[in-house]
Amino acid sequence: MDTFINQALLKPLELLGLQVLNVLPNVLAMGIILLGGLFTAWASGSFVERLLRVIGFDRLCDRLGMNAALLRGGVKTDPSRLVGRSIYWTVLVLASIAALGALNLTPINQFAQSLLAYVPHLVTAAVILLAGYFLSNFVSRAVLIAAVNAGLPPARLIATCSRWGVQALAGAMALEQLGIAQHIVVVGFGITWGGIVLAAAIAFGLGATDLAKGFLERRLVGRSKPGAVDDLHHL
Amino acid sequence: MNTSLTPLTAATETRLEEVNSTEILVGIPSYNNADTVGHVVRAVSVGLAKHFPGCRAVLVNSDGGSSDGTPAIVARTAVDFQYLFIGDQQSILHRIVTPYHGIPGKGSAFRTIFEIARRLKARACAVVDADLRSISPEWIELLLRPIMEEGYDYVAPYYLRHKYDGTITNSLAYPLTRALYGQRIRQPIGGEFGFSGALAAHYLDQHVWESEVARFGIDIWMTTEAIASGARVCQSFLGAKIHNPKDPAADLSGMLMQVMGALFALMEQHEDLWSRQEGSRPVPLFGFPYEVGVEPVHVNMERMVSHFRQGLTDLEPIWRQILTDDTFTQLRDTQGTSGDDCRIPDELWVRIVYDAATAYRNRIMPRDHLLKALTPLYLGRTASFVHATQGLTSTEAEQKIEALCHTFERMKPYLIEHWQPTPPQSIAPAPLHHMTIDVGGDHGYLH
Numbered sequence: 001m002d003t004f005i006n007q008a009l010l011k012p013l014e015l016l017g018l019q020v021l022n023v024l025p026n027v028l029a030m031g032i033i034l035l036g037g038l039f040t041a042w043a044s045g046s047f048v049e050r051l052l053r054v055i056g057f058d059r060l061c062d063r064l065g066m067n068a069a070l071l072r073g074g075v076k077t078d079p080s081r082l083v084g085r086s087i088y089w090t091v092l093v094l095a096s097i098a099a100l101g102a103l104n105l106t107p108i109n110q111f112a113q114s115l116l117a118y119v120p121h122l123v124t125a126a127v128i129l130l131a132g133y134f135l136s137n138f139v140s141r142a143v144l145i146a147a148v149n150a151g152l153p154p155a156r157l158i159a160t161c162s163r164w165g166v167q168a169l170a171g172a173m174a175l176e177q178l179g180i181a182q183h184i185v186v187v188g189f190g191i192t193w194g195g196i197v198l199a200a201a202i203a204f205g206l207g208a209t210d211l212a213k214g215f216l217e218r219r220l221v222g223r224s225k226p227g228a229v230d231d232l233h234h235l
Numbered sequence: 236m237n238t239s240l241t242p243l244t245a246a247t248e249t250r251l252e253e254v255n256s257t258e259i260l261v262g263i264p265s266y267n268n269a270d271t272v273g274h275v276v277r278a279v280s281v282g283l284a285k286h287f288p289g290c291r292a293v294l295v296n297s298d299g300g301s302s303d304g305t306p307a308i309v310a311r312t313a314v315d316f317q318y319l320f321i322g323d324q325q326s327i328l329h330r331i332v333t334p335y336h337g338i339p340g341k342g343s344a345f346r347t348i349f350e351i352a353r354r355l356k357a358r359a360c361a362v363v364d365a366d367l368r369s370i371s372p373e374w375i376e377l378l379l380r381p382i383m384e385e386g387y388d389y390v391a392p393y394y395l396r397h398k399y400d401g402t403i404t405n406s407l408a409y410p411l412t413r414a415l416y417g418q419r420i421r422q423p424i425g426g427e428f429g430f431s432g433a434l435a436a437h438y439l440d441q442h443v444w445e446s447e448v449a450r451f452g453i454d455i456w457m458t459t460e461a462i463a464s465g466a467r468v469c470q471s472f473l474g475a476k477i478h479n480p481k482d483p484a485a486d487l488s489g490m491l492m493q494v495m496g497a498l499f500a501l502m503e504q505h506e507d508l509w510s511r512q513e514g515s516r517p518v519p520l521f522g523f524p525y526e527v528g529v530e531p532v533h534v535n536m537e538r539m540v541s542h543f544r545q546g547l548t549d550l551e552p553i554w555r556q557i558l559t560d561d562t563f564t565q566l567r568d569t570q571g572t573s574g575d576d577c578r579i580p581d582e583l584w585v586r587i588v589y590d591a592a593t594a595y596r597n598r599i600m601p602r603d604h605l606l607k608a609l610t611p612l613y614l615g616r617t618a619s620f621v622h623a624t625q626g627l628t629s630t631e632a633e634q635k636i637e638a639l640c641h642t643f644e645r646m647k648p649y650l651i652e653h654w655q656p657t658p659p660q661s662i663a664p665a666p667l668h669h670m671t672i673d674v675g676g677d678h679g680y681l682h
Contacts, residue, residue, distance in 0.1 A: 063600055138601070141553065145607045148549050149488040151542055155549045 037095020049084025132170020241350035264344030265365035282375025340450030377471035378429035388466035390429030398632035414643035424454035452497025472522030546611025
C-alpha cells in the first residue's frame with residue numbers, strides 16, 4: 001500500500017514540484033522583466049511626450065497639416081501624446097518578448113527572435129511612410145498653388161494626384177521594406193503609373209490638340225494670342 | 236561689421252587700379268537690354284558732362300550675362316557733345332563693364348556696383364535701369380545733386396505713371412512702407428536711386444545677398460534700409476517713366492513673392508522701429524513737377540478676377556491658415572457673383588496684408604508657399620482698384636491710393652495687436668539724425 005502511494009501519488013507530485021521549482025526562477029524573472037518593462041515604457045513614453053511638447057512638436061505638426069489629417073481620420077489626440085503612447089507600447093511589446101524569452105521555451109524563443117529580427121524593417125517602413133506623408137503634403141500644396149497661379153482649372157485634381165502619387169510611392173517602398181509581395185508591388189506600381197502616363201498622353205494628344213499647340217507655340221516661338229494677357233507693369 | 240570684399244573679375248580689378256578713385260559713380264544693371272542701353276548710356280554721359288563737368292565720374296555696367304551684346308554697346312556708345320551745348324567738359328567719363336557674381340538678379344548686379352563704389356571711394360552714386368526709354372540727362376542731376384550739395388544720403392525717384400502702372404507699388408509697397416516707417420516715399424521700388432558712398436558701404440555690409448534681396452527685393456530693401464539706418468531721405472521728380480515692356484509671360488507670382496518676401500523680412504528685422512512709429516510725414520521733393528501724358532495700359536479684368544475666384548475656391552484651406560477667421564469671412568462675403576465683378580475694399584485689403592505679414596512672421600507654413608498663395612488675392616485687389624478707378628483721371632486715382640495709405644496707417648494697431656501678444660507702449664517717432672560713419676562698432680552705421 002505504501003509502495004502504491006509512493007509510486008502512484010507522491011512520485012508525480014514530487015516531479016511536479018521539481019518542475020515547478022525549476023520553472024519558478026524563470027517565471028520570477030519574467031515577472032521582473034515585465035514590471036521593469038512596464039516602468040521603462042511608462043517613463044520613456046512620458047519623457048518623450050513632455051520633451052516633444054517643450055520643443056513645440058505639436059505646432060510643427062499643425063503647420064505640416066498633420067493635426068488636420070489626424071482629425072480627418074477621427075484621431076483627436078495631439079501628436080506629442082501619440083508619439084509618447086507609441087513609444088510606451090513599443091517598449092512594452094519588446095519587454096513582453098524579452099519576458100517570454102526568460103521562460104526559456106524553444107518555440108517561444110524562436111518566435112521572439114524572428115519578431116526581433118523584423119523590428120528594424122518595421123521601423124524603416126514606418127519612417128518611410130511618415131516621410132512620404134510629409135513630402136506628399138508639401139508637394140501637393142506647392143503643386144496646388146502653382147496650378148492656381150497658372151490658372152489651370154483642374155488645380156485641385158492635379159494637387160490630389162500628386163499627393164496620392166507620392167503617398168503610393170512611399171507605400172510601395174514601405175511594403176518592399178517589409179518584404180510583402182515585393183515583385184507584385186513593383187510591377188503593379190509600374191503598370192499603374194505607366195498606364196496613367198499613357199492615358200494622359202493619349203487624352204492630351206487627342207482631346208487637347210489646340211491647347212498643346214498653343215502651349216508649344218508660346219514656349220518655342222514666343223507667340224501668344226493678342227489680348228490674352230494684359231500689359232500691367234506690376235512693379 | 237562685415238568687411239569681406241565682393242568678388243570681382245581680374246579685368247575689373249585692373250580697371251579699378253587704373254581709375255583709382257572717383258567722386259561720382261553711376262551704375263547700370265543690365266540683362267539683354269541692347270535695344271535701350273545705348274540711350275541710357277548717352278543720357279548718363281550727357282548728364283554728367285552737363286551738370287557735373289568738373290567731377291571725376293565712373294559709369295559701371297553690371298551685366299547678368301547678356302547674349303545680345305549689351306556690354307559691348309555700353310563700352311562703345313559715344314556722345315557728340317558739340318550739338319548739346321556742352322563745351323567745358325573737364326574730365327573724361329571712365330567706363331567699367333563687368334559681369335556680376337552670385338544669384339542671378341538685379342540685387343546681385345547692385346552688389347557689384349556697391350563694391351566698386353566702395354573701392355573707388357565714390358562720394359555720390361546713382362543707379363538707373365537699362366531698359367529706360369524716357370531717361371534724360373536731367374535725371375542724373377536730380378539723383379545726384381541732393382547728395383552732392385544738399386547733404387542727403389538717399390534719393391528716391393518720383394515719376395508720373397499711368398494709374399494702372401506699378402500696381403504692386405500702389406497697392407502694397409508704398410502704403411505699407413509709409414504706414415510702417417512713417418515716410419511718404421511714393422516710389423519705394425522705383426528702380427532709379429541716388430545714394431551716398433557711405434550708404435553704399437552700409438548696404439554691402441548687410442548679410443542679405445543670398446535672399447530675395449538679391450533679386451526683385453533689392454529696391455524695397457534699399458529704401459527701407461536707408462530709412463532704418465537713419466539716413467536723410469528725399470525724392471526727385473523725374474517726369475514720366477517709360478521703359479521697354481517686360482515679357483508678358485514673366486512670372487508675376489515670383490515677382491510678388493520676392494517683393495513681399497523682402498517687405499515682410501524687413502518687418503521682422505525692424506520691428507522695434509515700425510512698432511513705435513505713428514503716422515507719416517512728407518519727404519522733400521526736388522525737381523519741377525509737371526503734367527505729362529503717359530502710355531495707356533491695357534488691363535484684362537476678366538483674367539484677374541478669374542484667377543482670384545479660382546483662388547477663393549481652390550486655395551481656401553491655405554488662405555484660412557494665413558488669414559484670421561474674420562478676414563476670410565469678409566473676403567468670402569464681399570464677392571460679387573457674376574462677370575468681372577470683384578470688390579476687395581481698402582480695409583479688407585489692409586487686413587489681408589497685415590494677416591499675411593503676421594503669418595509670415597509666425598512661419599505657419601513654408602514661406603515660399605505662403606507668399607505665392609497671395610498672388611490671386613493681389614490680382615483680386617488689383618481688379619478691385621481698376622474697377623473703382625475706371626473713368627477717373629490719374630489725379631483722382633492718386634486720391635484713391637492716398638485713401639488706401641490712410642487706411643494702412645489707421646489700422647496699424649490691428650497689425651501690432653496680432654504681431655505680438657502685448658502691444659508696445661506708444662512712443663513718439665524717433666528723430667532721424669544725419670549720419671556719421673561708425674568706424675569702431677558693429678552695430679548701426681548711422682547715428
